[in-house]
Amino acid sequence: MGRVLMKGTEAIAEAAIQAGCKYFFGYPITPQNEIPEYMSAHLPEVGGVYVQAESEVASINMVLGGGATGYRVMTSSSSPGISLMSEGISYVAGCEIPAVIVNVMRAGPGLGGILPGQADYLQSTKGGGNGDYNLFVLARSTLQECVDLTQLAFDLAQKYRNPVMVAADGFMGQMMEAVEIKPSPSKDQPADPSWALGFMGERGGKRSHLHSLFLSPEPLEEHNRKLQKKYQAMKDAEQRCECYMMDDAEVLIAAYGTTARISRSAVNNLRAEGLKVGMIRPITLWPYPYEAFKKLPSTVKHILVSEMNAGQMVDDVKVATGCKYPVSFYGRMGGFAPSVGEIENECRRILGL
Amino acid sequence: MSEVKVYERPKSWMPNVSSHYCPGCGHGIAHRLVCEAIDELGIQNDTIGVAPVGCAAMIYDYMDTDYCEAPHGRAPAVATGLKTVRPDKIVYTYQGDGDLASIGMGEIIHAANRGQNITVIFINNAIYGMTGGQMAPTTLIGQRASTCPLGRDVKLNGYPIRVSELLAALPAPGYVTRVTVAQPKYIIKAKQAVKQAFQNQLDGKGFSLVEILSSCPTNWGMRPVEAFDWLVNTMMPYYPLGTFKDFD
Numbered sequence: 231m232g233r234v235l236m237k238g239t240e241a242i243a244e245a246a247i248q249a250g251c252k253y254f255f256g257y258p259i260t261p262q263n264e265i266p267e268y269m270s271a272h273l274p275e276v277g278g279v280y281v282q283a284e285s286e287v288a289s290i291n292m293v294l295g296g297g298a299t300g301y302r303v304m305t306s307s308s309s310p311g312i313s314l315m316s317e318g319i320s321y322v323a324g325c326e327i328p329a330v331i332v333n334v335m336r337a338g339p340g341l342g343g344i345l346p347g348q349a350d351y352l353q354s355t356k357g358g359g360n361g362d363y364n365l366f367v368l369a370r371s372t373l374q375e376c377v378d379l380t381q382l383a384f385d386l387a388q389k390y391r392n393p394v395m396v397a398a399d400g401f402m403g404q405m406m407e408a409v410e411i412k413p414s415p416s417k418d419q420p421a422d423p424s425w426a427l428g429f430m431g432e433r434g435g436k437r438s439h440l441h442s443l444f445l446s447p448e449p450l451e452e453h454n455r456k457l458q459k460k461y462q463a464m465k466d467a468e469q470r471c472e473c474y475m476m477d478d479a480e481v482l483i484a485a486y487g488t489t490a491r492i493s494r495s496a497v498n499n500l501r502a503e504g505l506k507v508g509m510i511r512p513i514t515l516w517p518y519p520y521e522a523f524k525k526l527p528s529t530v531k532h533i534l535v536s537e538m539n540a541g542q543m544v545d546d547v548k549v550a551t552g553c554k555y556p557v558s559f560y561g562r563m564g565g566f567a568p569s570v571g572e573i574e575n576e577c578r579r580i581l582g583l
Numbered sequence: 584m585s586e587v588k589v590y591e592r593p594k595s596w597m598p599n600v601s602s603h604y605c606p607g608c609g610h611g612i613a614h615r616l617v618c619e620a621i622d623e624l625g626i627q628n629d630t631i632g633v634a635p636v637g638c639a640a641m642i643y644d645y646m647d648t649d650y651c652e653a654p655h656g657r658a659p660a661v662a663t664g665l666k667t668v669r670p671d672k673i674v675y676t677y678q679g680d681g682d683l684a685s686i687g688m689g690e691i692i693h694a695a696n697r698g699q700n701i702t703v704i705f706i707n708n709a710i711y712g713m714t715g716g717q718m719a720p721t722t723l724i725g726q727r728a729s730t731c732p733l734g735r736d737v738k739l740n741g742y743p744i745r746v747s748e749l750l751a752a753l754p755a756p757g758y759v760t761r762v763t764v765a766q767p768k769y770i771i772k773a774k775q776a777v778k779q780a781f782q783n784q785l786d787g788k789g790f791s792l793v794e795i796l797s798s799c800p801t802n803w804g805m806r807p808v809e810a811f812d813w814l815v816n817t818m819m820p821y822y823p824l825g826t827f828k829d830f831d
Contacts (some may be wrong), residue, residue, distance in 0.1 A: 233809070246584075252668075253664075253667055253668050255664065255667075272738065279667050279668075281663065281664075281667055283660065283693075284689055284690070284693035285689060287657065287660075287689070287690075288657070288660040288663075288689065288690055288693065289660075291653065291654065291657040291660035291661050291662060291664065291690070292660050292661070292663050292664035292667070294651075294653070294657075294661050294664060294668055295633070295651060295653075295660065295662060295663060295664025295665040295666075295667075296664035296665065296668045297659035297664070298631075298651045298661075298665060299665060299668040299669050300663070301668050303664070303668065314614050317654055318654060318657070321652065321653075323724055325651070327651055328656075390735075427631045427649040427650075427651055427665065427669075427672075428629075428631060428649060428665075428669045428671075428672045429649075430628040430629070430649050431628035431629065432727055435627075435628060437647055437649050437650070438649050438650075439649065439650035439651070439652075440641040440650070440651050440652060441634070441643065441650075441651075441652035443652060444650060445641070526698070
């Protein structure tokens with residue numbers, strides 16, 4: 231399969247199939263409906279199964295059960311649906327079950343609207359469900375990256391026995407772009423019988439039980455310490471970030487997803503004018519790329535955060551930079567994205583032009 | 584003289600483990616029936632259980648089979664995920680009445696309606712046990728509970744839900760039956776029903792649910808013997824025993 235023109239949601243779905251995902255548990259919600267639709271049409275072709283759940287509450291719990299077998303399973307939803315899944319995501323993390331969850335974000339709060347947004351940044355990266363848990367949150371700014379990160383998501387989920395959220399916004403889901411989708415090298419990775427359910431015979435009669443319930447404080451704290459150790463390993467090994475035109479930048483734009491794509495155009499235009507503007511683009515929103523922020527060039531004087539929300543990433547940038555730089559924010563909400571011109575003007579204003 | 588063993592713990596019960604259940608609680612009997620069915624069908628290595636939230640949340644401490652936890656009420660969805668990926672395994676849920684008939688009503692109805700080839704063991708003791716005796720969707724009219732201290736009032740709380748009759752109204756579920764562990768003669772029938780519900784799954788027949796009327800002396804405020812009498816004399820008239828569907 232060479233490069234083909236695909237819609238973002240369909241590219242994500244095909245990428246998942248090419249990553250060896252055979253089981254998808256879905257529920258309709260705009261703007262991600264093409265993912266369950268694509269899966270229902272194409273999973274049977276590869277011997278897989280699409281199950282339409284009765285709710286997002288059920289679909290994430292089907293993912294919990296499916297993932298407990300150690301095979302590659304997935305669900306997708308959009309913001310209010312992810313809120314409903316948050317209980318289940320906490321259990322998936324607590325039981326250390328690999329799973330991939332796609333969130334095609336829309337604007338909130340509440341029902342909000344069906345237009346694109348990035349207002350689930352805090353929900354995705356800081357919790358959502360109860361308890362001390364973390365999940366990988368991957369953000370992409372091109373459809374090819376949607377494909378590549380979807381496949382990476384399955385690898386990370388199995389490697390760390392942890393849920394992975396692929397965070398796209400409605401623009402990424404609904405736009406069309408040329409992509410190349412190759413079968414993932416790990417496509418046929420078998421379940422790990424050392425822990426996965428359904429392998430008791432293979433373990434010589436030794437059972438496995440997956441649970442997050444520990445009624446006594448000692449084993450519960452021990453369980454939590456084990457999880458925290460894993461999260462630290464994830465932080466140490468899996469931070470991902472792109473630095474664009476950063477070397478001599480005076481103004482640095484921090485953005486991810488669609489706003490990073492828009493910011494890249496703004497950087498290009500401002501560079502053509504001779505202005506020293508660059509971009510730092512977190513790809514893993516969790517673990518946050520703190521290491522990259524530690525290595526900012528000495529030329530940086532100001533950081534501008536741009537998002538399709540009210541500034542949910544600003545605090546992370548301040549923490550990552552130890553509050554050494556002035557950090558300001560320019561964003562839009564309600565389904566709007568900042569325009570290239572708006573970001574350019576904001577950079578000029580910062581530069582005193 | 585040779586020894587004849589007339590009684591032993593089931594093989595699929597965890598060795599050297601005693602349960603935490605109160606004296607007179609029906610869970611122990613129901614657990615044993617599940618273990619006996621698993622042993623007799625020879626499916627211990629191929630069975631995956633799904634635990635509820637409630638008194639039986641720690642069922643995996645007692646059952647020597649693979650086990651998965653579920654959030655409150657979501658066991659049928661978890662079982663659906665397990666069975667979808669591993670149709671070659673025997674997947675069952677074990678749920679109480681708060682779990683299945685209140686917070687999990689959506690999941691059980693839809694799993695049943697899909698005709699999901701799973702087995703559901705449903706314990707109905709007309710009360711929330713683990714949280715300390717609150718009113719359940721199955722609490723009888725006039726029955727006192729810690730959140731209806733004057734007794735269940737239908738004007739405020741509606742009627743106790745007859746889950747078996749409700750599910751039997753759907754076309755997809757194949758086997759729906761109500762039994763009890765109140766007395767030995769009923770336990771023999773309950774055992775047959777539990778085994779049948781697993782056999783149905785082995786035969787690929789589809790959704791099977793066994794509702795087991797059970798006792799909760801602690802939260803009913805009764806001695807164990809009184810509790811079993813109350814079960815027979817007060818619960819059974821509202822929740823009649825019988826098979827409502829059998830793949831007909």
